[in-house]
Amino acid sequence: MIAFTLNGRPASVDVDPDKPLLWVLREDLNVVGPKFGCGVAACGACTVHVDGQAVRSCSLPASAVAGKTVVTIEGLPKADGTLHAVQRAWIENQVPQCGYCQPGFIMATAALLAANPRPTDREVDEALSNLCRCGTYGSIRRAIQRAIALLQAAP
Amino acid sequence: MKWTRRKAIVGGIVAGGLLGVGFWFARERDRLGSPRLFNVGADEEGLHGWIKITRDDRVVVAVPRAEMGQGVQTALAALAAEEMDARWDQVRVEDPPEHAVYRNVEILIDGLPFSPEEAGTVVEVAHWMAGKLGGVLGVSATGGSTSVRDAWRPMRVAGAVARDLLLRAASAKSGIPVEDLTVTDGEVRRRDGTPVARFGELVGLVGDLTPMAVPTLKKPSEFKLIGKPLPRLDIPAKVTGQATFGIDVRLPNMLYAAVLNAPTFGGDASGFKLRGPQPAGIETVTYVPGGIAAIGASWWRANKLLAEGVDVQWQPGPAPTLDSRALWNRFEGLLQDGDVALTRTLGEERKAATARPFEATYRAPYLAHTTMEPMNCTARVQKRDGKLRVEVWMPNQSPTLVRLVAAKTANVPQAAVDVHTTFLGGGFGRRAEVDLVRQAVTCALAVPERPVQVLWSREQDIQHDFYRPMALARWRATLDVADGEPKLVSVAKRQVAQSPTDQFPARILGVTPRGKPEGNAVENPPYAFPFYRLDAVVPDVAVPVGFWRSVGHSHTAFFDESFVDELALQLKKDPLAFRRELLAGKPRFLAVLDRAAREAGWGSPLPPATGRGIALRASFGSIVAQVAQVTVPDGKSIRVDKVTCAIDCGPVVNPAIVRAQMESGIIYGLSAALYGEITIANGGVEQSNFPDYDAVRLAEAPAIAVHIVDNPAGPVGGVGEPGTPPIAPAVANAIFAATGKRVRTLPLRLA
Numbered sequence: 001m002i003a004f005t006l007n008g009r010p011a012s013v014d015v016d017p018d019k020p021l022l023w024v025l026r027e028d029l030n031v032v033g034p035k036f037g038c039g040v041a042a043c044g045a046c047t048v049h050v051d052g053q054a055v056r057s058c059s060l061p062a063s064a065v066a067g068k069t070v071v072t073i074e075g076l077p078k079a080d081g082t083l084h085a086v087q088r089a090w091i092e093n094q095v096p097q098c099g100y101c102q103p104g105f106i107m108a109t110a111a112l113l114a115a116n117p118r119p120t121d122r123e124v125d126e127a128l129s130n131l132c133r134c135g136t137y138g139s140i141r142r143a144i145q146r147a148i149a150l151l152q153a154a155p
Numbered sequence: 156m157k158w159t160r161r162k163a164i165v166g167g168i169v170a171g172g173l174l175g176v177g178f179w180f181a182r183e184r185d186r187l188g189s190p191r192l193f194n195v196g197a198d199e200e201g202l203h204g205w206i207k208i209t210r211d212d213r214v215v216v217a218v219p220r221a222e223m224g225q226g227v228q229t230a231l232a233a234l235a236a237e238e239m240d241a242r243w244d245q246v247r248v249e250d251p252p253e254h255a256v257y258r259n260v261e262i263l264i265d266g267l268p269f270s271p272e273e274a275g276t277v278v279e280v281a282h283w284m285a286g287k288l289g290g291v292l293g294v295s296a297t298g299g300s301t302s303v304r305d306a307w308r309p310m311r312v313a314g315a316v317a318r319d320l321l322l323r324a325a326s327a328k329s330g331i332p333v334e335d336l337t338v339t340d341g342e343v344r345r346r347d348g349t350p351v352a353r354f355g356e357l358v359g360l361v362g363d364l365t366p367m368a369v370p371t372l373k374k375p376s377e378f379k380l381i382g383k384p385l386p387r388l389d390i391p392a393k394v395t396g397q398a399t400f401g402i403d404v405r406l407p408n409m410l411y412a413a414v415l416n417a418p419t420f421g422g423d424a425s426g427f428k429l430r431g432p433q434p435a436g437i438e439t440v441t442y443v444p445g446g447i448a449a450i451g452a453s454w455w456r457a458n459k460l461l462a463e464g465v466d467v468q469w470q471p472g473p474a475p476t477l478d479s480r481a482l483w484n485r486f487e488g489l490l491q492d493g494d495v496a497l498t499r500t501l502g503e504e505r506k507a508a509t510a511r512p513f514e515a516t517y518r519a520p521y522l523a524h525t526t527m528e529p530m531n532c533t534a535r536v537q538k539r540d541g542k543l544r545v546e547v548w549m550p551n552q553s554p555t556l557v558r559l560v561a562a563k564t565a566n567v568p569q570a571a572v573d574v575h576t577t578f579l580g581g582g583f584g585r586r587a588e589v590d591l592v593r594q595a596v597t598c599a600l601a602v603p604e605r606p607v608q609v610l611w612s613r614e615q616d617i618q619h620d621f622y623r624p625m626a627l628a629r630w631r632a633t634l635d636v637a638d639g640e641p642k643l644v645s646v647a648k649r650q651v652a653q654s655p656t657d658q659f660p661a662r663i664l665g666v667t668p669r670g671k672p673e674g675n676a677v678e679n680p681p682y683a684f685p686f687y688r689l690d691a692v693v694p695d696v697a698v699p700v701g702f703w704r705s706v707g708h709s710h711t712a713f714f715d716e717s718f719v720d721e722l723a724l725q726l727k728k729d730p731l732a733f734r735r736e737l738l739a740g741k742p743r744f745l746a747v748l749d750r751a752a753r754e755a756g757w758g759s760p761l762p763p764a765t766g767r768g769i770a771l772r773a774s775f776g777s778i779v780a781q782v783a784q785v786t787v788p789d790g791k792s793i794r795v796d797k798v799t800c801a802i803d804c805g806p807v808v809n810p811a812i813v814r815a816q817m818e819s820g821i822i823y824g825l826s827a828a829l830y831g832e833i834t835i836a837n838g839g840v841e842q843s844n845f846p847d848y849d850a851v852r853l854a855e856a857p858a859i860a861v862h863i864v865d866n867p868a869g870p871v872g873g874v875g876e877p878g879t880p881p882i883a884p885a886v887a888n889a890i891f892a893a894t895g896k897r898v899r900t901l902p903l904r905l906a
Binding site for chain 2: 016019020023027030032033034035036037038039040042043045072073074077083087090091094095096097098099100101102103106124125126128129130131132133134135136137138139140141
């Protein structure tokens with residue numbers, strides 16, 4: 001049995017300890033916001049937060065999150081339902097196209113800005129090595145600047 | 156008989172025999188459909204097949220096209236809402252059931268074997284017939300950048316008719332003459348502004364009112380929604396994780412299936428054996444078309460079993476030793492003496508006494524689509540009253556074909572199949588294919604009554620795609636050097652490439668391939684060359700090819716626009732000035748070209764090792780020009796700093812979406828130009844996942860500026876694909892400007 005906190009609530013699953021967190025979320029806990037894109041941590045569509053760090057959940061065994069705190073895109077808004085600044089910035093800048101990779105980008109951005117509220121362009125490029133085949137990179141850059149401003153106004 | 160006709164029209168053949176079919180769309184309003192068509196729930200009323208209203212004041216628009224990121228739900232709903240005078244915040248969309256009125260007429264017209272420039276009675280009659288026939292025999296499909304082109308009038312007619320019905324219903328309810336009523340901000344008011352009825356108050360009151368025959372549509376100057384950057388309807392769900400893609404479908408009792416496809420093209424499994432006992436949680440391992448599937452309670456477990464726990468005997472396909480080197484050699488041979496499937500000439504050939512030839516050969520590789528959402532399809536086969544019913548949930552671009560293939564696979568009539576289209580995590584043409592439908596329905600037949608979600612790993616996705624064809628082209632020009640100044644006498648292109656439009660109907664419907672090139676690959680250039688000749692060779696190769704964003708333009712634009720640049724150099728002319736000369740008398744093309752050049756600062760000084768390249772391409776009814784600014788800091792690495800893009804797509808429904816689609820098309824094309832290459836060895840694909848088939852990421856993404864050339868009275872053009880073709884040649888031309896090195900092979904590599 002692996003127990004952890006998922007989006008603010010206790011979760012426990014009886015699974016193969018090697019089963020990646022992504023598949024535990026999607027198949028055992030019906031949390032489908034994190035997406036499967038490559039299975040080898042190369043695209044970032046599966047990004048979630050584990051103890052506040054952005055992690056590619058397709059390549060993290062479920063056993064590694066025992067006792068930890070996991071947040072997915074579903075758990076990013078505040079308890080009262082208010083969207084996270086990154087999500088609001090994403091809507092204002094109309095970022096998503098197909099949208100499949102966006103939960104991963106949003107989670108990676110939220111983790112980056114929590115750790116580094118004013119990242120340089122280079123730091124952004126390094127932290128957001130996710131893949132988007134629709135090419136939303138331009139609006140992602142604009143949305144990140146907006147999210148930085150929103151977080152500074154009301155952290 | 157009907158079957159034969161369907162084959163014929165899907166194959167893009169307009170034969171005389173088709174004239175016998177009744178025309179459903181003899182009148183425009185016939186495409187409206189019945190109010191009962193569009194699933195009408197409690198507290199709703201259907202006005203016709205495209206629009207229903209709800210008691211809580213919503214306007215629900217039927218969007219029978221796949222949302223794959225191109226903003227089609229938003230664009231099509233805006234067309235209807237505009238003529239209805241609905242408020243944007245009351246508009247919702249729904250996927251209607253499969254019906255003839257929802258089929259895409261434009262995609263058939265586009266599929267006809269004519270170049271867009273061709274005119275004349277035969278072409279006009281063929282277009283007219285295809286338009287009429289589209290609704291009868293056509294396909295509900297999303298592709299070819301056709302959605303807005305197809306919907307521009309029908310959606311607006313639907314909105315105008317809905318508005319009129321609501322006005323008359325409100326008049327009957329209130330006793331106010333209809334002439335005194337109008338719709339403002341999504342409710343019926345008196346002309347003096349007094350509210351009369353909210354749309355929700357009219358639910359149940361429209362009833363049997365007859366739709367008006369010929370609605371008057373707004374003039375562009377009257378548009379309130381069209382032309383505005385309205386917020387997209389699909390975005391809130393996509394930033395909260397609530398959007399349901401195919402992979403997110405969850406049904407009671409659902410099982411998951413992983414697939415292992417045969418390692419060689421056209422191969423299949425002839426036997427398999429588990430290495431150990433069947434693991435817990437695995438329901439069964441079974442044959443599916445092209446390979447085997449493991450079905451169980453966990454996709455991860457099923458996929459692991461296929462990777463580690465099964466020995467499969469593979470029956471090789473027809474070309475188990477095929478490799479890229481041999482293919483290129485064969486293509487080189489075909490370039491010399493292959494049978495020509497199509498020859499086209501424009502202008503008068505003239506012999507020059509003092510002619511100097513100039514030629515250049517270009518290459519483009521096979522490409523995979525790599526949609527971010529790997530291929531998947533969910534199916535369930537149930538017995539109801541002794542008969543089989545099939546239900547399919549799939550992110551797909553062609554529900555008509557999904558239904559057809561599901562019915563064939565389960566051996567049931569098409570009426571016994573329901574298709575649900577989810578959001579698509581990318582399409583790019585890959586999701587026009589229905590290979591997963593066969594596999595999913597086969598799995599569903601193996602576990603009756605239970606839904607099965609078939610999902611491919613990324614490795615299966617990359618190795619079992621329908622690839623953008625590899626292509627080889629040789630351009631030849633004849634220059635007259637009689638008086639010292641070289642002058643252009645003629646140009647000729649000979650190209651070798653497989654044809655997706657030949658293979659697609661063949662593999663789905665069993666139509667015999669005609670050996671004809673894919674239409675987009677043989678479109679005429681816009682340039683007034685003194686004499687132009689095209690010879691196209693269509694080889695028969697075991698590699699499956701398909702529609703890849705912008706189809707033939709994705710490689711021919713590279714060949715053509717690279718060569719025009721090379722010609723300019725031969726003629727000692729500036730690449731922009733030379734194109735302008737060849738476009739004299741074509742103001743639409745000139746406006747786009749000039750806009751891109753001006754906005755990019757064409758001709759202004761640049762830092763060392765930096766160059767600008769320009770390219771122009773008309774495709775899918777739109778004209779796009781791009782200027783790429785490229786730096787080659789070390790003589791080797793290619794850094795695309797900036798792309799300036801101009802587009803004329805005629806009337807603009809949503810400028811924000813047009814811009815997003817240009818950025819998207821550029822990044823997609825740039826990924827291919829810089830990295831994309833599928834190579835073949837031992838009859839299969841060598842690449843397997845993003846580490847060896849990568850794409851542009853944030854760090855490499857250039858700054859992109861998009862400029863829309865105002866042309867509200869022009870023909871309606873597409874935007875999903877036209878942004879892709881010019882980027883590869885623009886970058887190649889910029890590399891030349893920066894380094895003096897001409898790269899004639901994709902992906903672009905120096906040293």
